[in-house]
Amino acid sequence: MKSKHSALSPLASLMQEPQTSSLITQAAQSRRLEKIIHTWPSLRGVTFSVGPVKKDKLKIFVSTPAALTRLRQSLPSLIQHLQNSSMNINDIQLQIQTNPLTSKQLERxxxxxxxxxxxxxxxxxxxxxxxxxxxxxxxxxxxxxxxxx
Structure with a gap:
């Protein structure tokens, strides 16, 4: 007699969904990219986050216009560094990420x-x-x- 319930845990069954698997793969790729980019000398002291990778285009969010300018000057060598690290990135889009005030900051x-x-x-x-x-x-x-x- 077959059980009505799956023997898989909720997390395991969720992992089998194609969309979830794709999201987890993207998150892992973003984390790997972030680690590689953190070693890049032009980004020392810059607050940034890695955005989505679509096809072979990476989006990086930086904290200030000065950081954007500094990073823009070294984009070709950063792309080369990523390619040497076996990442399939041929283009990088930079964007300034402004952080909204949190509710505690608004209350001050x-x-x-x-x-x-x-x-x-x-x-x-x-x-x-x-x-x-x-x-x-x-x-x-x-x-x-x-x-x-």
Missing amino acids: RPKKAVFSDAAKKAWLDLENRLEDSPIKEATQALNKHHKFK
Whole structure:
């Protein structure tokens, strides 16, 4: 009598799905590419991540425009390095990846300046010495904001 349930675990049965197998293969390839690229001298100190590989084109996301410029200058030799590492990459597309603020970062409020008694006195003295000008108005606003008077 045959059992209605498969003898395979849920993970094992999921691994047999063609789409899942393809995703796992892509993830493994991306991880291998990342390891190879991390050894590349032009990327030392650069935050980056490896994106998808479509056909023979790799997408790399970098953290800043400066990193993008630095990497763009050495793309031909990076492609050669990847090919020498038995990766079938003939083109690399670079893109700046901006990181959105996390909810904790959004909740943070800017720090308020804390002035010592000497600093408070210096700002009040400066306000009293200045003639009417935009600088005096800014100093008055600062002193009022911090309730120095």
